Amino acid sequence: MTAKKKWSAEVTEHSDAMDLEDHIFESDDARKIAASLKRSAEHSHRRKAEPFQSAMSMLNFYINRAGKNLPARRKQVLEDAKDELRVAFGRDKEG
Numbered sequence: 001m002t003a004k005k006k007w008s009a010e011v012t013e014h015s016d017a018m019d020l021e022d023h024i025f026e027s028d029d030a031r032k033i034a035a036s037l038k039r040s041a042e043h044s045h046r047r048k049a050e051p052f053q054s055a056m057s058m059l060n061f062y063i064n065r066a067g068k069n070l071p072a073r074r075k076q077v078l079e080d081a082k083d084e085l086r087v088a089f090g091r092d093k094e095g
Contacts, residue, residue, distance in 0.1 A: 019044060025062050030077050033059075034084035052089040059085065 024036045037059060041051035049057070063070065063078050070078075083093045 030080035033081040
């Protein structure tokens, strides 16, 4: 395992990161991903920010961690999940 992978796994497992539903980022349903992140953020006692910010940060962390290894279709689903997350929290969609 490379140093980067070890670092990101360490952050996910031992930081104040939220506890997420297993394999949620593998879903093809952006709305399901957003709903799961919202539930996790609202029920987490490990977050430091407001639920919306925590959920969006976790989604961005996953996208950024995958980087160029993320297939275009998967990235689009996750980008769509950002919009669904905004809707779920009563925020305006961007762009």
